[in-house]
Structure formats: C-alpha cells, structure tokens
Amino acid sequence: MSSLENLSHENRTFPPTPAFTAQANAQATLYQEAADDRLAFWARQAELLHWERKWDQVLEWELPNAKWFLGGKLNASYNCLDRHVLEGRGDRVAFHFEGEPGDTRTITYAQMLVEVKKTANALLELGIGAGDRVAIYMPMIPEAAVAMLACARIGAAHSVVFGGFSAEALKSRILDADVTLVITSDGGYRKGSAFPLKPVVDAALAGGDHNVKKVLVVNRTGQAVAWVGGRDIWWHEIVDRQSAEHVAEGFDSEHVLFILYTSGTTAKPKGIFHTTGGYLTQTSFTHRAVFDLKAESDVYWCTADIGWITGHSYVLYGPMINGATQVMYEGTPDSPTKHRLFQLIEKYKVSILYTAPTLIRTWMKWGDEYPADSDLTSLRLLGSVGEPINPEAWMWYREVIGADACPVVDTWWQTETGGLMISPLPGVTATKPGSAMAALPGISAKVVDDEGRDVANGQGGYLVLTEPWPAMLRGVWGEPERYRETYWSRFPGKYFAGDGAKLDDDGAIWLLGRVDDVMNISGHRISTTEVESSLVSHINVAEAAVVGANDAVTGQAIVAFVILRGGIPSVGGEELIADLKAHVTQEIGAIARPKQILVVAELPKTRSGKIMRRLLRDVAEHRTVGDSTTLADPNIMKLIGEGLQSSKSED
Ligand code: PRX
Numbered sequence: 001m002s003s004l005e006n007l008s009h010e011n012r013t014f015p016p017t018p019a020f021t022a023q024a025n026a027q028a029t030l031y032q033e034a035a036d037d038r039l040a041f042w043a044r045q046a047e048l049l050h051w052e053r054k055w056d057q058v059l060e061w062e063l064p065n066a067k068w069f070l071g072g073k074l075n076a077s078y079n080c081l082d083r084h085v086l087e088g089r090g091d092r093v094a095f096h097f098e099g100e101p102g103d104t105r106t107i108t109y110a111q112m113l114v115e116v117k118k119t120a121n122a123l124l125e126l127g128i129g130a131g132d133r134v135a136i137y138m139p140m141i142p143e144a145a146v147a148m149l150a151c152a153r154i155g156a157a158h159s160v161v162f163g164g165f166s167a168e169a170l171k172s173r174i175l176d177a178d179v180t181l182v183i184t185s186d187g188g189y190r191k192g193s194a195f196p197l198k199p200v201v202d203a204a205l206a207g208g209d210h211n212v213k214k215v216l217v218v219n220r221t222g223q224a225v226a227w228v229g230g231r232d233i234w235w236h237e238i239v240d241r242q243s244a245e246h247v248a249e250g251f252d253s254e255h256v257l258f259i260l261y262t263s264g265t266t267a268k269p270k271g272i273f274h275t276t277g278g279y280l281t282q283t284s285f286t287h288r289a290v291f292d293l294k295a296e297s298d299v300y301w302c303t304a305d306i307g308w309i310t311g312h313s314y315v316l317y318g319p320m321i322n323g324a325t326q327v328m329y330e331g332t333p334d335s336p337t338k339h340r341l342f343q344l345i346e347k348y349k350v351s352i353l354y355t356a357p358t359l360i361r362t363w364m365k366w367g368d369e370y371p372a373d374s375d376l377t378s379l380r381l382l383g384s385v386g387e388p389i390n391p392e393a394w395m396w397y398r399e400v401i402g403a404d405a406c407p408v409v410d411t412w413w414q415t416e417t418g419g420l421m422i423s424p425l426p427g428v429t430a431t432k433p434g435s436a437m438a439a440l441p442g443i444s445a446k447v448v449d450d451e452g453r454d455v456a457n458g459q460g461g462y463l464v465l466t467e468p469w470p471a472m473l474r475g476v477w478g479e480p481e482r483y484r485e486t487y488w489s490r491f492p493g494k495y496f497a498g499d500g501a502k503l504d505d506d507g508a509i510w511l512l513g514r515v516d517d518v519m520n521i522s523g524h525r526i527s528t529t530e531v532e533s534s535l536v537s538h539i540n541v542a543e544a545a546v547v548g549a550n551d552a553v554t555g556q557a558i559v560a561f562v563i564l565r566g567g568i569p570s571v572g573g574e575e576l577i578a579d580l581k582a583h584v585t586q587e588i589g590a591i592a593r594p595k596q597i598l599v600v601a602e603l604p605k606t607r608s609g610k611i612m613r614r615l616l617r618d619v620a621e622h623r624t625v626g627d628s629t630t631l632a633d634p635n636i637m638k639l640i641g642e643g644l645q646s647s648k649s650e651d
Contacts, residue, residue: 011432012432012433013430013431013432014398014407014408014430014431014432014433015430016407016426016427016428016429016430020407020426020427021427021428023294023427024292024425024426024427024428025288025289025292025293025294025427026289026290026292026425026426026427026428027428028425028428030289030425030428030441031441033441034441034442035441038442038467039058039059040058041441041442042058042059042068042278042281042282042442042470043058043069045281045282045284045285045442045470046058046069046072046277046278046281046470048284048285049074049079049277049280049281049284049321050074050078050079050083051072051073051074051250051277052073052074052075052249052250053071053072053073053250054071054072055069055070055071055072055253055277056070056071056072057069057070057071058070059468061468063488063493064483064484064487064488064495065474065475066278066468066472066474067253067254068253068254068275068277068278068281068468068470069253069277069278069281069470070253070254071253072252072253072277073250073251073252073253074250074251074253074276074277074280075152075153075248075249075250075251076149076152076153076257076276076280076317077116077120077149077150077152077153077248078153078248078250079280079284079321080149080152080316080317080320080321081109081112081113081116081149081320082113082248084109084323085109085110085113089109089295089323090108090109090110090113091108091109091110092108092109092295092296092323092325093106093107093108093109093325094107094108094109094111094112094320094324094325094326095107095112095142095145095325095326095327095328096299096325096326096327096328096348097141097142097328097329097330098327098328098329098330098344099141099189099330099331100188100189100190100191100192100329100330100331100332100335101189105142107142109323112142112145112146112149114244115142115146115239116146116149116150116153117153117242117243117244117245117246118239118240118242118243118244118246119146119147119149119150119239119242120150120153120154120246121242121243121246122150122216122238122239122242123150123151123154123156123181124154125238125242126181126213126214126216126233126238127180127213127214128151128154128156128180128181129154129155129156130154130155130156130251130255131155131156131157131256132156132157132180132181133156133157133158133159133177133178133179133180133259134147134151134156134157134158134159134179134180134181134182134183135158135159135160135161135170135173135174135177135179135181135182135183135212136148136151136158136159136160136161136182136183136184136306137160137161137163137165137170137182137183137184137197137200137201138160138163138183138184138185138188138197138218138306139163139185139187139188139189139190139197139220139330140163140188140305140306140328140329140330141185141188141218141220141328141330142328143185143218143220143235144160144306145306145315145316145328147183147216148160148258148306148312148316149316149320151258152257152258153246153248154249155249155251155255157177157256157257157258157259157273158257158258158259159173159177159179159258159259159260159261159271160258160260160306160307160311160312161173161261161307162305162307162308162589162591163188163197163305163307164307164589164590164591165307165588165589166200166585166586166587166588166589167200167201167203167204167586168204168586168587168588169269169587169588169589170200170201170204171203171204171205171207171210172268172269173261173269173271174204174205174210174212175209175210176261176271176477176478177259177271177477177478178211179210179211179212180211180212180213180214181212181213181214181215181216182201182205182212182214182215182216183215183216183218183235184197184198184201184215184216184217184218185197185198185217185218185219185220185221185235186198186217186218186219186220186221186222186223186225187220187221187223188220188221188330189220189221189330189331190330190331190332190335191331191332191334191335192335192336194221194223196223196225198215198217198223198225198226199225199226201215202226202228212231213231214231214232214233215228215231215232215233216233216235216238217232217233217234217235218235218236219234219235219236251276252276253275253276253277253278254275254276254277254474255275255276256273256274256275256276256474257274257275257276257279257280258273258274258312259271259272259273259477260272260273260274260308260309260312260415262309262414262415262416262525263518263525263526263527263530264482264486264518264527265486265516265517265518265527265528265529266527266529266530267527267529267530267532267533269527269530270476270477270479270482270486271476271477271478271479272415272416272473272476272477273473273474273475273476273477274418274471274473274474275474277470278418278469278470278471278472279313279317279418279419279470279471280317280321281470281471282418282419282420282469282470282471283313283314283317283318283321283418283419283471284317284318284321284322285419286318286419286420286423286440287313287314287318287319287321287322287324288322289425289440289441290383290409290411290420290423290424290425290426290440291314291352291354291381291383291409291426292352292380292381292407292426292427293319293322293324293352295322295323295324295325297351298324298325298351298352298380299325299326299327299348299349299350299351299352299378300319300324300325300326300327300350300351300352300354301326301327301329301344301345301348301350301352301353301354302314302315302319302326302354302355302383303329303341303353303354303355303356303359304354304355304356304385308415308524309413309414309415309418310354310385310386313418313419313471314354315328318419327344327348327350329341329344333359333362333363338366338370339370339373339374342370342371342373342374342376343374345374345376345378345379346374346375346376346378349378350378350379351378351379351380351381352379352380352381352382352383353379353381353382353383353401354382354383354384354385355383355384355385356384356385356386356387356522356523357384357386357387357388357389357390357393357523357555358386358387358522358523358553358554358555360384360389360393360396360397360401361390361393361552361553362553363396363400363401364392364393364396364400365552365553368400371400371401376401376402376403377403379401379402379403379406380405380406381406381407381409381426382397382398382401382402382406382407382408382409383408383409383410383411384397384408384409384410384411385410385411385412385413385523386520386522386523386524387513387520387522387523387555388434388510388511388512388513388555389410389434390434391433391434394408394410394433394434395433398433407424407426407427407431408431408433409423409424409426409431410423410424410431410434410435410436410437411423411436412436412499412509412511414497415473415525416472416473416487416497417465417469417471417472417473417497418471418472418473419469419470419471420440421439421440421443421445421465421469422436422437422438422439422440422443422445422509422511423436423437423440424436424437424438425440425441432504432508434510435504435508435509435510436509436510436511437508437509438507438508438509439509442469442470443465443467443469444465444466444467445463445464445465445466445509446463446464446465446466446494447459447460447461447462447463447464447501447502447503447509448461448462448464448491448494449461449462450462452464452491452492452494455503456503457503457504457505457506457507458503458504458505459502459503460500460501460502460503460512461500461501461502462490462491462496462497462499462500462501462515463497463499463500463501463509463511464491464494464495464496464497465494465495465497466493466494466495472495498514498515498516498518499511499512499513499514499515500512500513500514500515513556514548517529517613519546519547519548519556519558520548520555520556521548521554521555521556521557521558521591521592522554522555522591523555524591526558526588526591526592528545528546528547528548528613529546530588530592531544531546531558531560531584531588531592531594532544532545532546532560534583534584534587534588534592535560535562535580535583535584535594537583537587538579538580538583539565540564540565540576540579540580541562541563541564541565541580542562542563542564542565542566543562543563543603544560544561544562544563545560545561545603545611545613545616546558546559546560546561546594547559547561547613547616547617547620548617549617549620549621550621551595557595557596558592558593558594558595558596559594559595559596559597559598559616559620560580560594560596560597560598561597561598561600561603561616561640562580562597562598562599562600563599563600563601563602563603564576564599576599577597577599580594580597581593581594581597596620598640600639600640601639602633602636602639602640603616603636604616604628604631604636604637604640605631605632606630606631606632607630607632612628612630612631614626615628615631615637616640619637619640619641625637625641
C-alpha cells in the first residue's frame, strides 16, 4: 500500500476548463439525477441500447444475487455493429489496426459486421450454439474482436485467455468452463519476431481429458504448425466461404455474455462471469461519460490487451456500442523503438488515450525526448487504470503527454465490477493528482473500518460497494459459495473489493492497493498463493512464500522466498534460481515470473504456523523489519535479511 503520509500532502487541484465543460458529455446534474432515483437513472441509460424486448423490471436484488433489466432481450453484437450500419454509420472506421511489423488494416463498422456474421455462421457450422463456452487465445489482432462478437452474436460465452498465459493456465481454464471450441492463431508478433500460440493450445489439449472438439486457427504469422486432422481448422478456410447473412437473435438480459478468469487469494483463479443487459448498459454509459467520446470526431485508443477486462469493456463492448473509431496495436511500446506509441498517436491523431500507470512510469523512465519527437496535440483526454497512480506519474502524464491541456481521469474498477466505478467526470470534477475522486453517478462506494463502519474524512480503511450496480459480476463460474464468501462475507451486506482506500479531508477517494494476498504487477493481478503453489510443485522446493514488493516501474514485483528439499544444498546456485523462474513461467506465464528468488533455511511463522508475509515484505522492500515478537523463532528474520542482501535481483 502506498504511504498515507505522502498522499495527505497532495493538495493540488485541477478544475475543468470552461471550454471543456461547455462541450462535455457529462453534466454535474447526473449525480443528483442518480441520487434521486438510482434505478430510473440506470433505466434511462439502458434505453439507449437496442432491445428486442424491453424489460419488465429494472432490478431484482436478493443479496448477493442481482438481476438487471429482467425480461428484456437484446443482442450484444447487434448493439455493437448492426445498429451502426442500419443507422447509416457503416462507413465509419471501427479499427485502425497496426501490426507490430508495421502491417495495417482499416476496418469499418460495415466490414466488421460482415466478418462477424460469417464467423457466427462458421461457429454454428462447428456445432457451437447458445450457452456453449468458447476459449479465445489470441494476439491483439482484429480477429480477436471478431471472434468475441461472433460468440456473443450466437449466445455462446467467450472465455478469453490472455496470450501470455502458459499451456497449464490455458488448460485449467478450458477444463473449468468445460469449453468445447478454442479459437487461436498460429502466433503473433512481439518485440520484432513471431511468437507461437497454436503449440501452446496443442500442449493444453494434449491430455485429452477435456471436451474440446475443434480448434479454429487464424493464420497471422505463417509459422509452421503441427496439425491435428479432424480437430484443427484454418479460420480462412471455414470463415471465408460462409454466408454474410445472419440475423442476430435477442438473448435474455441475464444471458451469460462471457467468463474471464482472474486471480484470487487461492491457487485457483476465479471464473468471473458477466451477463448481457446490465453489463452493456454500464460499459457504454461510462465510456461516453468518462471518456467524453464524440464518435464522429474522436479517435480513441485503449492500450489494453483484449485478454483483460479493460480490453473487454473498453476496447470491445463500451466503445463499439458507442460507435467509436479506435486504434488497435499488436505489439509492445518499445518495438522497434521507444517512439512507437507516440508515433501511432500522431499517425492516427488519437484524441483519447486510456492506459496504465506502469506504462506511464516506463515512459517517464525513458525520458521526455521520446514523446517530444511526435506531435501529440491531437490528444484531448487522458485516462489511467489498473493500479494506483502516484501523483508524480499523474503530473507527468498531464504535463508531458497532455501538454497541460487535457483532463486526466484515474478510473478505479475491477474484473468483477465489469465497468468503471470510481472516476472523475471530465468537465465536471476538479481532479487531484493520484485520486480517483468519487463514485460515478449510480454507484455507491464507501470506505469503512474493520467493523464495517464508515470512516470519517481524513481516515483510511477498506473500499466497499454498498448497492448493486448493472455490470456487477453475477458469480464465480461453478462456485456460488466462493462468490458469496469472497465478496459478501467480510462486511455483511456490502461488496468487499479487496482494496484499501482513504478519504481525504474533502471526501475524495484515494485507492491504496490490495489488502489481501493479491499482487498487482504492471496492473495485472497475480495471487501470491498461485505463485507459491507453482514453486512448491518444483521438485526441489519444499516450501515457498511470495510477496509483492514495491517497484518503481511495475508497481509491485514478485519476490519469492523458498526452502529447498532435504538433500539439496541450501545455497541455491544461479542455475537453480533460473530454473525456478522458468518453472513458474511455464506453469502460469511470464507475468508471474518472480523478479527475485531467495533461498532461505526457514520462513517466518507464527506459533500457529502462519507465514508472516508482512515481515517478508519488509525485507523485500529493504525496510527495517517490523514487530516480529509473535514469531516462533525471532532469529529467523535476521538470517533472511542477511541472505537477501547477498542474493542478486534481476531487472
Ligand atoms: O487493486 C485494484 C487495482 O486493480 C484491481 C483490479 O484488477 P483487475 O480485476 O485485473 O482489473 C484491472 C482493470 C480494471 C483493483 O482491485 N486497480 C484498478 N484500477 C485502479 C486500481 N487501483 C488503484 N487505482 C485504480 N485506478
């Protein structure tokens, strides 16, 4: 957690300019309207969608189970595509796609609709229908968006697995959701070369203990791939020959739209699932209000990969419902040079940029000369998401990227919340650097103490949500008890977000990071337990404890303490450490690779055997170790501290 001390010294404010306010989508009156009648407020936002059948009831709330817009029927893909084409917006560009090697494609809404209809027909031919689950394991290319919308169109739930996850991680997600079709590509481009994806799918499916019947493969890079006859099908061979006619059917408002796995506090990721009507209502409303989208003139760029919730809500559904023109980029920010993203902003005249603090801090580290080489004057609004943004990074973003002229919106939300929850409204809110400011209209967020009582201004505590919201998760796939237990039991009647927060003297909300065993590495959630069990599954490891240590660029970095099995020398050589890191990469994926691994003889435990992670974090962050009097063996911390200083950390 960031230091409360530092934040309370931050009192700069940036009121909206009159010029921005005069043209803003969001009005100050929204807060009052929502406070007067929350359900009527959300119903007004829902009315902006196309419903095949209107709902009979806005909300049914049987804690912790919510249903929104009951009895309504709608189709997500129709709202993202058909509607724009039928209403004369078919020629508008949906995506300016830029591949990492520099190949480009400009895709209009009309073209996207044809592709989605053909793909929907291909899925039907493959026997996929409403209620089935489809895993999507792809790079950031237009076919990923097409695949998701084709699933939505026929009522199949997509489960997108980020392309950086390992075969093991993909397999566990395929099994958990009982997936019957996997959509992938031969590979993608990253840092100047092609990487493979299809072989990872092959490895995930190798055991045969699953129900996947077909694998649909996009040819992105032309790499040679192994082929399983009868199972594998090239995308172009089946999609291209399909009819471009497909009538989208309306599905129930509570029909499952997608599952997306996220790390919890145990080793098993949670399959967060979202349904249709409420999710589309909140993502489209927040996208209009918080990003101030003017669909005819803006070029919007959210840099998130489609494999994360930000890619689902603010690349796919929210922006497409609003008819946005977007930039989609396949590669990394430094390929071929550190100028790449700035050059793309200039090339496509990006006006709204939405990215993560880890990238902003990386840019700061690279130096101001990179953004200075491109014309960034098209920008008019900047957004941040994924982790607390420190005031320095917020100011740099505003001054260097936004030329001191763009509102900055720091948006707090989660995979579970589906859409933005806490954020300034541009044109309305006077912002403070580093604060997400206030709950959006129609959302009720509070900061409470250990007993669930509201804290006073100036005090810190836990962030909770006190009223159901349209895009809220409807559960954890196949684990209803886990849903209740994880989110609704810590403070009865309230949703526990797992984040610490503070109210400043004016009542503005400052997010302080996770309070549970979830780490936030470059804006990605990784559970300490997940990494620990992966380390323990290595033949040489007896026990492991993992902590997220503060890191200037990635927010947190993974530091692991391991005890080796008897018979193996207690001093872990470089080779063993490298092997352990590779093992975690293989088990979970590169994002979970520990930055530092320290071999220790013992772990600090209480007399009841609980590992005291707090003390390990002190060591990993080079602080004086805090109160260790409850340790079974007080000498241990001294030994660990000495060991850490002599071990090497990797950048
Ligand atoms: O700790 C909070 C942090 O990211 C967590 C949610 O992670 P995930 O489900 O992967 O979704 C990330 C993108 C929405 C939260 O519990 N977080 C997200 N946004 C912010 C944030 N922390 C501080 N400020 C934010 N703006």
